[in-house]
Amino acid sequence: MSVQSLVTRLRTFLPPESVLFEAEDLRPYECDGLSAYRQLPLVVVLPRNEDQIAQILALCHETQTPLVARGAGTGLSGGALPHAQGVLMSLGKLKQIIEIDPLARTACVQPGVRNLAISEAAKPYGLHYAPDPSSQIACSIGGNVAENSGGVHCLKYGLTVHNIMKLRVLTIAGELLEIGGESLDSAGFDLLALMTGSEGMLGIVTEVTVKLIPIPEKAQLVMASFDDVQKAGNAVANVIGAGIIPAGMEMMDKITIHAVEEFLHAGYDLNAEAILLCESDGAAEEVVDEIARIHAIMQQSGAINISTSQTEAERLSFWAGRKAAFPAAGRVSPDYYCMDGTIPRKHLADVLQGIEYLSQQYGLRCMNVFHAGDGNLHPLILYDANQPGELEKAEEFGGKILEMCIRVGGTITGEHGVGMEKINQMCTQFRTGELEMFHAIKAAFDPQGLLNPGKAVPTLHRCAELGAMHVHRGEEKFTDLPRF
Amino acid sequence: MQVILDQFKATVAKAYAQKTPLQIGGGGTKHFYGNAVPQTHMLLDTRPYHGIVAYEPTELVITARAGTQLADVQALLDRHGQMLAFEPPFFGESATLGGCIAAGLSGPRRAAAGAVRDFVLGVRLLSGKAEDLSFGGQVMKNVAGFDVSRLMAGAMGTLGLLLEISLKVLPKPPVDLTLRMAMDQASAIEVMNRWAGRPLPISATCFTDGMLTIRLSGAESAVKAAHVKLGGEELDDGAAFWQSIREQTHDFFQSPQPLWRLAVKSANAPMSLPGNVLIEWQGGLRWLSCDDPEAVERIRKSAKEAGGHATLFRRNGLATAVFHPLDGNMMRIHRVLKEKFDPAGILNPGRLYPEF
Structure with missing residues (x-):
């Protein structure tokens, strides 16, 4: 659909200031916290309530326009990277704390509420929201749900998935799903777990009820x-x-x-x-x-x-x-690239040695910070984007680190998400069967693939072309796919 | 074990090809739970596929095959001073790990420590097409791909035949102390919630018959200090009491009446429903022993209004759906997901909802 007709349609139910389409207005939305990937969308929309979200979804559904949701844009994997032919929906205007129930220890909030704002609002009751990603001053709870964000306290207090109780979700077809409850469990499948960390691929979260816990003495x-x-x-x-x-x-x-x-x-x-x-x-x-x-x-x-x-x-x-x-890395180097692998802790020394070896091979320095309790490693690869070829070298170095994490029994992402960034390494971590199941789950919620297309789960075609294949228990993958 | 795995694959593949339903069973201890399925469905016994695959106490992770006896898992952890923190009910000595995960039931520590699903890190399963799939892993933090592992907890075996499960484990607290105090139901609900909002080492709560029982767990100094703050009379054999709640051997559960499980907002006031009540989880779990067949709709409605849902946990002769009805949108998503994991509808059909 053309920008002009999209804007015209959007303006029938959104005020003019909620529909951005001039290049200079779109620019702030061209990337998230991973600035190596940039893309302008056709349009940015800034809904203020669930009703407007529903109408945006309906329009995208009707016109088959891709839609990417964005919270505060602090994500580190390019999950909120806009789609060139699509709409970018910022949920930043939905920042109302709807209710805090001090006795039941819950807070019901809109998706654009900042992580730290929840704890601040709960503080008078001696309560707080436990997950504390490093970006907590800025990141939004909706984004935390999309990425299943952690933080430095998550070995003891858990990730987002352990600290939310209920979600209101709209699918691209406009179905309202009330997932979870004010109770500690709910009937049927654990869709709360499935939705958490789904990177905006399954539905749009319009309201979140989180668990609050006592502030430690x-x-x-x-x-x-x-x-x-x-x-x-x-x-x-x-x-x-x-x-x-x-x-x-x-x-x-x-x-x-x-x-x-x-x-x-x-x-x-x-x-x-x-x-x-x-x-x-x-x-x-x-x-x-x-x-x-x-x-x-x-x-x-x-x-x-x-x-x-x-x-x-x-x-x-x-x-x-x-x-x-992270800021220190920014001072000692013009650019840095933050990785996010998780490993069984016993392999730490070996992995650090491996990183040191790669660092020499690529001629790029690497700082390592580590959530040691839960095995989540954040190597910061230092590079200079103004030197031709350094970004590519840094990316390749990063990819090798992630593959090493997989080899020792770990994972390519502990808390930052796959997004756009680690899509290729997904081909190494998973086999055809699992990837097909991910696509099937995506299709259960979004059959036309309109929500955040191209992120989080690679197509089998992409994996085959990459040749970065995971040979598991001796079976070869993609036997049914043609090779080029 | 490869031979058994191959047999499982052959059984599922054949059932898929012929569209003949299977009932997945382990020790049979939770057979009573969920909707009844026709006995004509061929039984797939998970117990031959058993054994601990990996366990390293300092990594806080255990991986075991689904047919492993839950008691074996617990005994191994116990030897290393660790535990399954969700305190799963066994409902019989022969309980298996796979059944524990599939039923998704957690015990008295749930409100303090988390549920089964909170501790699931990874699963290996056979889909309804006999595909051998692995999701999640053996590490604490993992956001690669959709969280299929946790989706298996409580799915009653309708989405896959569990083969291996990796769980996060936790150290056992050095000291437990059980206290009790007499009070009425409304006060008990308020007190449980108020205390849960303070930094106190409360690991379990139970109210029944005018008596609130609480368990403190942690370092001795912290438990003692909390005892001073909260008061109450010390119960000599606290462990036996909590076991009787977890395993439902307590007098309350001996009634021949249908037993309802209402998961509700913890601070919800006492519910005006007919029957006897036992409350756990800081008020969030209410067991209702009720023989009034006319009350079914009232029970469902009250649970929903209280922010939760009602399950007919032990049917005891009452013929009605076990799990809380889903609304239209949720049922559609459930059916589509079921179809993706199990296109021929052969894995425990009807056990969770008659619709699939």
């Missing part, structure tokens, strides 16, 4: 430095082996430590090969006990330096370095 942090990455990895296993589930367990490698120290002067140990941050939270008595045990384990695991936060200010300053890892 106390939180304290142990910072331990190690002269060997393997020792730090063992320390993580030792803490968990001792029956402790830390509220947060983060690791940084040497190059990251140096980069953030230069940036922040947080007092990090520059002699360390790795630094571990291990947080305990909960009832005051429990935290005191746990911190003492963590301290002892770090010592037994060979830490060369151990500090325990004595005040809230000190705890936050220990965290500041970890939280500054």
Whole structure:
């Protein structure tokens, strides 16, 4: 459909300021947090309520126009990259907190509400929303649902899927689905799980009910430095082996430590090969006990330096370095590319060694930050987009890291989603049968493939052309597909 | 095990080709649960495909075949000071892991720790076309592809024959303490919800017969401090009490009347329905023992109005649909998904909903 007729139709039910089509108005929407991929849509729409969303969907459905939903645009996998022939729907105007029920400990919010805004609204009741992705100040709950976002506290408190109760969803055909409930489970299939992390492929979330949990009485942090990455990895296993589930367990490698120290002067140990941050939270008595045990384990695991936060200010300053890892990468390098593999923790030292080897091979530096408790690795590949060919080299390097994650029994994405970015690695992680099932699930909700087309699940054709095939138990894939 | 797997594949492939329904069964301990299916459906016994595939305590993950005895899984975890934190009911010694996941039932710790589905990390299954498919994995965080693994929890075997399941496991708390205090139902619901909103180590709650029982779990210091804050009388054999709730051997569950399971908004006031009530999950789970066949519609309606749904958990002679009816849109999605996973409709047809 032409831009002009699309705009005309949209304006019959949307105010003029909710329909953008001039190039300069579209520009802010050309990419999400992964700026290496850019594309202008035909039109951007900014609905303000569910009724307008329904009418936009109906129009796209009738005219067979692709539709991409976008929250705050902080995603790191290109999941909200617009479609050149499509409509981009920003849900940023739907930012009403509809209800907080302090007794039942739930909040019902519109999809554009910021993650942190929920916790802020719940704070007077001593409650908060647990998942805290690093972008929580900006990212929206609708986007969190689409990506099944995690955060530094998710080993103990879970991901988005563990912390939401109910979704109102509109399918592209305009069916309203009420998924989940105010109860702890619901009748039929667990569509709440299926919808969470579905990257805007199955339906548009128009309302989210989240679970709120008590703000911990106390939180304290142990910072331990190690002269060997393997020792730090063992320390993580030792803490968990001792029956402790830390509220947060983060690791940084040497190059990251140096980069953030230069940036922040947080007092990090520059002699360390790795630094571990291990947080305990909960009832005051429990935290005191746990911190003492963590301290002892770090010592037994060979830490060369151990500090325990004595005040809230000190705890936050220990965290500041970890939280500054990405901006620090931005200071030491013109560009960086953030990866998101998850591995069984026992393979950490091997994987880091592998990354070091690749780093030398590609001639690109790589900083490693690691949600160590749950095995989620974020290598930050440093490159300069102004050097011809460096972006491609960085992407290839990243792809190799993800393939290494798969080889050790992990996954290509722990929390950032597949989006546009990791679509090729999906061919390595999954076989034809699984990919076909993903397409079948997509078709159950969106038979014409109008919602976020081309993302998250690669076509079999694409995988065959790539040749990056996963040979599983000796079976070859795509035997039914022609080769070129 | 390959031989057994090949047999399973052959059985499913044949059923698919001939469109002859299968009933998937393990230890048969949850046979009572769900809609009755004709006994003429050929039984596929999952138990031969058993055994722990991988378990590393420090990775917090266990992978086992679906036919593995749940008791074996639990005993292994127990030896390493770990547990299935959703505290699954067995309903009999022969319960299997596959049945536990397919039924999707969680025990007393559910409100504090999460449900079965929250701990499922990955599954390997046979689809209704006998395709051997793997979803999810053995790591804590994984957002590659749609979350098919969790979709299997509670699907009653209608979407696939589970082969292997990977679960997140957690350390067992060092100390448990069970307290009880007398109060009426309305106060108990309010108190359970209020306490759940404070940072207290409450791992289970149960109200019945004018008595609120709560379990504290965690470090000794934290449990003691919470006991001081909450008061109440210490129950000597707390473990036996919680087991009787989880396994439904408690007196409340001995009634020959139909047993309803109402999952509702936790803070919902006492529901005016006929029959006896036992409440768990901070008010979110209400068991209703009710012999009034006329009350079915009222029970469904009240559960829905309370933000949830009602399941006829133990039919005990009452002939009505087990699971809460789905609205038209949800039923359409269910039917299409079923068709995608099981195009010939051979996997446990009718067990979840008569429509599929």
